[in-house]
Amino acid sequence: MRRKKYLTNKVKINLHSLKCFNYKRKFIHSINHLKVNLDRSLIVNSVINYIEKNKQRYLEELKEYISIPSISTLKENKSDVEKCAGFVRDHLKKIGIKKVQIFKTERHPIVYGEWMGAPGKPTVLIYGHYDVQPVDPLKEWKTDPFKAVIKDNKIWARGSNDNKGQNFVHMKSVEAFFKVKGKPPVNIKYIIEGEEEIGSGNLQKFIKKNKNLLKCDAVLISDTSLHSPDTPTISYGLRGLCYMEIEVIGPNRDLHSGTFGGGIANPINELSKIISRLVDKDGRIAIPGFYSNVVKLTEKEKENYSKLKFSEKQFAKELKVKELTGEKGYTTLQRISARPTLDCNGIFGGFMGEGAKTVLPSRVTAKISMRLVPNQDPHEIAKLFKKYVNSITPKTVTVEVRELHGGLPFIMSLNNKYIVAASKAVSKAFGKQAVYSREGGSIPIVVEFADKLKAPVVLMGLGLDTDDIHSPNEHFHIRNFERGILSSALFLDEISRM
Numbered sequence: 001m002r003r004k005k006y007l008t009n010k011v012k013i014n015l016h017s018l019k020c021f022n023y024k025r026k027f028i029h030s031i032n033h034l035k036v037n038l039d040r041s042l043i044v045n046s047v048i049n050y051i052e053k054n055k056q057r058y059l060e061e062l063k064e065y066i067s068i069p070s071i072s073t074l075k076e077n078k079s080d081v082e083k084c085a086g087f088v089r090d091h092l093k094k095i096g097i098k099k100v101q102i103f104k105t106e107r108h109p110i111v112y113g114e115w116m117g118a119p120g121k122p123t124v125l126i127y128g129h130y131d132v133q134p135v136d137p138l139k140e141w142k143t144d145p146f147k148a149v150i151k152d153n154k155i156w157a158r159g160s161n162d163n164k165g166q167n168f169v170h171m172k173s174v175e176a177f178f179k180v181k182g183k184p185p186v187n188i189k190y191i192i193e194g195e196e197e198i199g200s201g202n203l204q205k206f207i208k209k210n211k212n213l214l215k216c217d218a219v220l221i222s223d224t225s226l227h228s229p230d231t232p233t234i235s236y237g238l239r240g241l242c243y244m245e246i247e248v249i250g251p252n253r254d255l256h257s258g259t260f261g262g263g264i265a266n267p268i269n270e271l272s273k274i275i276s277r278l279v280d281k282d283g284r285i286a287i288p289g290f291y292s293n294v295v296k297l298t299e300k301e302k303e304n305y306s307k308l309k310f311s312e313k314q315f316a317k318e319l320k321v322k323e324l325t326g327e328k329g330y331t332t333l334q335r336i337s338a339r340p341t342l343d344c345n346g347i348f349g350g351f352m353g354e355g356a357k358t359v360l361p362s363r364v365t366a367k368i369s370m371r372l373v374p375n376q377d378p379h380e381i382a383k384l385f386k387k388y389v390n391s392i393t394p395k396t397v398t399v400e401v402r403e404l405h406g407g408l409p410f411i412m413s414l415n416n417k418y419i420v421a422a423s424k425a426v427s428k429a430f431g432k433q434a435v436y437s438r439e440g441g442s443i444p445i446v447v448e449f450a451d452k453l454k455a456p457v458v459l460m461g462l463g464l465d466t467d468d469i470h471s472p473n474e475h476f477h478i479r480n481f482e483r484g485i486l487s488s489a490l491f492l493d494e495i496s497r498m
Contacts, residue, residue, distance in 0.1 A: 046180045047489050051172070055482050058172050059155065061091070062481070063148040065130075065164050066157045072108055072131035072198050081194050084130045085109040088192050095171055096178035097190065105202035108194030112213070115174075115188045122495050123187035125216035127449065128167025128223065129196030132159040133470045140472035154475040161476040162469035166222040166462050167192060169481060173488035185496035189216055193445075196223075199405045200445040207445075207452050218418040219449045220491065222484060224439045224461030227308055229477075232426035232487070234419060235459035237338070237438035238446055240372035240409035242381045245402045246271065246389060247365045254350075255360040265396035267364040268350055274399075275344050275366060277392050283327035283335075285342045285370070287388045293375040297338055304436055305334060318466065337438040341371045367404075371440065378406025407444025412457060418495065422458045425490035429483045460487060 070084035071077040085102055092100045092113040100113040108131065116123070135145040135158050143149045148157035155165065170190075177184040191214065193203045207214060224235040250267040251260070280286050297305075310333045316324050326335040335341070349364030351357035370381060382403040393399040412419060414436055423434040439459070450457050462484040468474045 044490070044493050047173075047176045047493075048486060050176045050180050051482075051485050051489065054172075054176075055485075058168075058485065059150070059478065059481070062155065062160075062165060062168050063157075065091075065168060066148045066155075066159050067146050069146045070131050070159070070194065071134050072195055074134060078108075081108045081131060085111050085194055088130050089113075091171060092190060095175035096183075097174070097188070100190075103206065105195075105206070107198075107202055110194070110203060110206055111190070111192045113188075113190040115184065117183050118185065118187045118496075121186045122217040122498055123189060123215070124492070124495065125189040125191060125214060125219045125449075125453070125455070126167070126170045127219055127221045127445070128170070128190075128192045129163045129194065129200075130159075130167070130192055131194040131197050132162070132164070133197050135472070137472060142473055145472075145474075150478070153478050155478060155481070156473060156475045158474050160474055161463040161467045162474065163196065163223050165476040165481055166484065169222060169462065169484035170220065170488045172485045173492065176485070176489055177492065184492060186492055188492075189214065196443075196445065199407075200448075203445055204448050207448050211452055214453055216453060216455050218495070219446075219453065219455050219457045220422075220460060220488075221443070221446065221457060222460050222462050222488075223443055224441070224459045225463050225465050225467075226461055226480070227435050227437050228310075229464060230430065230432065232423075232430040232432060232434040232483075233461050234423050234426065234434055234436050235439045235461055236414055236419065236436050237374070237411040238409060238459070239337070239340070239438075239440055239442055240376060240378055240407050240447075241442040241444065242370040242372060242378040242385070242406040243404045244368045244370070244382060244385055245365060245404055246274065246368060247363060247400045247402070248274070248393070249363050249398045249400070250396075251360065251362055254362050257358040257360050260360055264360060265394065266360050267397055268347075268361060270394060270397045271347065271349075271364050271366055273394075274389060274392055275347075275368075278342055278368070278388075283325065285340065287342075287381075287384050289384050290340070290381065293377075294340060295374040297334065301338070301438075305331065305338075308333065308435055308437060337440045338373060340373050340376060343369055345369050371442065372406075372409050374409050374411050376409060378408065379403070382406065407442050408447040410443075410446045410450065410457070411438075412450075412459075416456045417498065418456045418458050421494040421498070422460055422491055425494050426460060426487045428490050429487040458491075460484075460491070462487070 065087060068080055068084040068087060069077055070081045072081055088111045089100050089102050097113040097115050103110045143156050145158040148155050174184050174188055195202055227233045248267040248271040251264055278286055312324055312332050324332050327339055330339055345367040347366045350361035351359050386401040389401050427434045446457050462480045467476060
């Protein structure tokens with residue numbers, strides 16, 4: 001009996017000891033967890049302080065980056081494009097990325113860099129492009145397009161936003177970690193190309209051949225826009241693109257409009273008629289089968305659109321137009337981001353100089369772009385377009401329809417953990433809750449990253465639609481440049497906890 005009582009007491013003592021041990025273990029775990037969070041907070045605060053102290057230097061370095069006229073589409077700027085690739089390579093090394101390489105392609109170089117010193121942590125691939133658009137019409141620029149000027153809290157120059165300013169933030173955030181902590185909190189890879197403005201043809205080939213080299217957990221891109229000033233924005237969708245060319249051919253030579261007018265079909269007139277039949281009176285594209293695979297907006301997406309503050313009146317006022325138009329049954333914001341479109345981008349032929357010349361042109365050409373949405377394939381759309389144009393062309397002229405280039409649309413789940421981490425990061429950086437939006441433009445290489453690397457793509461836009469990218473007087477708000485660096489640093493910290 002006494003033996004049994006002793007054993008019972010021993011069991012009680014052991015249970016008491018076990019409880020004490022568990023409490024102690026939980027306490028130690030809590031202390032360690034608190035210490036880790038405190039250490040992390042101290043590091044992040046130090047990184048933030050470093051960014052704040054060095055922001056003026058960052059701007060000076062960005063000016064140097066911008067000063068290189070890396071126009072990818074013009075042959076006369078080929079050496080400038082190569083020089084800019086060299087700048088990117090050298091700067092990556094300067095910030096702490098030791099393994100950096102320039103890969104030559106059939107046209108312009110690709111710069112690749114990596115730092116893999118965080119075993120067990122995620123790997124993020126940062127993409128950007130160092131090539132820029134041509135600057136014409138030059139006479140409409142208020143400043144030299146390749147001599148950056150800071151005015152009205154903006155930096156004015158070609159590439160200041162698209163994309164040198166936006167990709168530079170991700171170099172500066174990583175630099176801050178190297179300087180403060182000695183290393184970034186996650187593994188970093190960079191791929192900065194020189195052909196985005198001409199379709200990224202060689203990068204697509206590079207990705208296919210180098211999937212292991214580019215292997216990552218997420219791709220981070222800043223080449224989109226904020227929904228509105230001071231509103232942090234994560235884009236979860238991009239429209240695709242189908243770009244076509246129509247050439248209408250009439251007589252075998254240019255003709256005098258007095259001598260031949262009224263008896264010969266004028267290619268300009270006939271091309272105008274063809275273009276007028278591409279879109280109907282309700283703003284819907286008239287090509288048979290065009291909408292067959294279009295994915296409709298979900299109720300959740302419609303709800304998200306309703307949360308986005310968008311003034312159609314202000315939108316029209318900024319563009320100095322009296323009235324907006326578009327596909328019937330959709331809001332302007334839905335039309336410019338989540339619905340397919342068709343637009344004529346240029347018409348040329350006949351006499352285009354000053355003064356008058358009475359001529360019937362032999363040939364005339366038009367450029368047509370179609371923005372596509374999920375499930376629309378640009379090559380299939382090109383076939384439908386060509387078939388329809390041929391069917392409505394009168395026998396008085398002949399027509400040639402050419403597919404120039406295209407890209408697939410892209411959409412990302414809002415529940416992806418990297419999207420959520422990016423939302424948290426930009427919300428902290430801007431001091432305001434982030435919103436989600438779909439981008440009206442196209443970045444064809446995004447689909448290649450998602451498809452070939454099987455990695456989520458985070459689109460952390462930092463510019464504004466009013467920043468005049470691709471136009472004279474391109475600019476980038478300095479505040480967004482600075483908040484972009486902070487957003488990037490906070491994102492790297494967020495994903496290091498995964």
